[in-house]
Amino acid sequence: MIYIDLDPSTGSGQARVPALGFGTWQLKGREARTAVADALDLGYRHIDTAQMYENESEVGQGLRDADVDRDALFLTTKVAMDNYEYRKLIASADDSLRKLKTEVVDLLLLHWPSDEVELEESLDALQEVQHAGKTRHIGVSNFTPSLLRRALEIAPSLVNNQVEYHPYLSQEKLLDVVRERGLFLTAYSPIARGTVLDEDAVQEIAEAHGKSPAQVVIRWHLQQDRVAAIPKAASAEHRRANFDVFDFELSDDEMDRIHGLAHDDGRMIDPEWGPDWER
Numbered sequence: 001m002i003y004i005d006l007d008p009s010t011g012s013g014q015a016r017v018p019a020l021g022f023g024t025w026q027l028k029g030r031e032a033r034t035a036v037a038d039a040l041d042l043g044y045r046h047i048d049t050a051q052m053y054e055n056e057s058e059v060g061q062g063l064r065d066a067d068v069d070r071d072a073l074f075l076t077t078k079v080a081m082d083n084y085e086y087r088k089l090i091a092s093a094d095d096s097l098r099k100l101k102t103e104v105v106d107l108l109l110l111h112w113p114s115d116e117v118e119l120e121e122s123l124d125a126l127q128e129v130q131h132a133g134k135t136r137h138i139g140v141s142n143f144t145p146s147l148l149r150r151a152l153e154i155a156p157s158l159v160n161n162q163v164e165y166h167p168y169l170s171q172e173k174l175l176d177v178v179r180e181r182g183l184f185l186t187a188y189s190p191i192a193r194g195t196v197l198d199e200d201a202v203q204e205i206a207e208a209h210g211k212s213p214a215q216v217v218i219r220w221h222l223q224q225d226r227v228a229a230i231p232k233a234a235s236a237e238h239r240r241a242n243f244d245v246f247d248f249e250l251s252d253d254e255m256d257r258i259h260g261l262a263h264d265d266g267r268m269i270d271p272e273w274g275p276d277w278e279r
């Protein structure tokens with residue numbers, strides 16, 4: 001495993017993040033439970049969920065089924081936008097802990113920036129949850145570079161911004177802020193939901209290493225400073241393959257070639273409540 005070290009002053013407990021995690025969006029019910037348990041059996045030690053995914057209970061069951069030492073696991077959940085008011089946010093974090101069957105999560109994020117509730121209010125509540133020992137670290141998701149800078153002025157202990165990131169979508173500007181401030185970026189939809197796997201460049205590099213296109217793209221993420229990736233896989237075969245990325249290395253040229261696939265229309269996740277993305 002490759003780890004990302006966090007500044008110990010920004011939180012408590014485990015101060016290193018396994019750079020490869022397992023995403024659970026769209027996994028529901030028994031499938032979510034089995035997928036999480038199986039991922040942990042395969043060696044994943046970083047699991048990503050959210051209140052909005054409506055699967056925290058099943059993710060919690062999966063964690064129990066696999067019986068992995070809680071301290072060896074990095075567990076992230078995200079507060080839904082409906083819960084951004086101060087008291088609601090704190091109550092919703094308790095609800096997440098109950099569903100996940102744990103006393104503390106490792107990272108609690110604001111899922112999207114909001115126009116409805118002042119950023120100060122939701123960040124104050126997030127910090128309160130951290131002070132109460134219910135999350136070890138705090139962060140945000142889907143924040144643009146300028147929104148992230150603003151959030152850091154209010155809550156300097158933020159450690160993470162989880163955003164869409166894959167070869168089609170550059171996050172260079174955001175990564176500059178993330179690295180400058182010692183945060184880490186979590187790449188969601190890291191294989192562009194499968195769409196990038198047919199690219200010639202990716203296929204040629206995969207062939208050269210005797211790996212699959214998905215393994216190459218995941219490896220591309222992991223070789224970037226302060227980047228974590230959380231591919232989702234309902235299929236057991238995909239889960240296994242996506243974890244088998246620690247026995248090869250991409251050259252600088254190969255990294256650049258994959259970076260070269262980025263283009264202006266690369267964004268895939270752009271809901272109506274999303275921010276005005278800064279290119």
Ligand SMILES: NC(=O)c1ccc[n+]([C@@H]2O[C@H](COP(=O)([O-])OP(=O)(O)OC[C@H]3O[C@@H](n4cnc5c(N)ncnc54)[C@H](OP(=O)(O)O)[C@@H]3O)[C@@H](O)[C@H]2O)c1
Pocket residue numbers: 022023024025026048049111141142162163187188189190191192193194197214215230231232233234235236237238239241242269
């Ligand atoms: N913060 C946010 O707003 C936000 C937004 C989107 C996603 N996320 C997080 O990021 C995670 C990952 O993103 P995502 O689910 O959108 O996309 P993704 O991980 O880029 O792609 C998932 C898709 O790729 C397929 N796949 C996985 N491994 C493969 C392999 N080795 N070969 C071929 N196909 C493969 C999966 O198929 P099968 O499922 O059939 O195996 C699924 O269709 C989510 O689950 C969620 O935890 C967060």
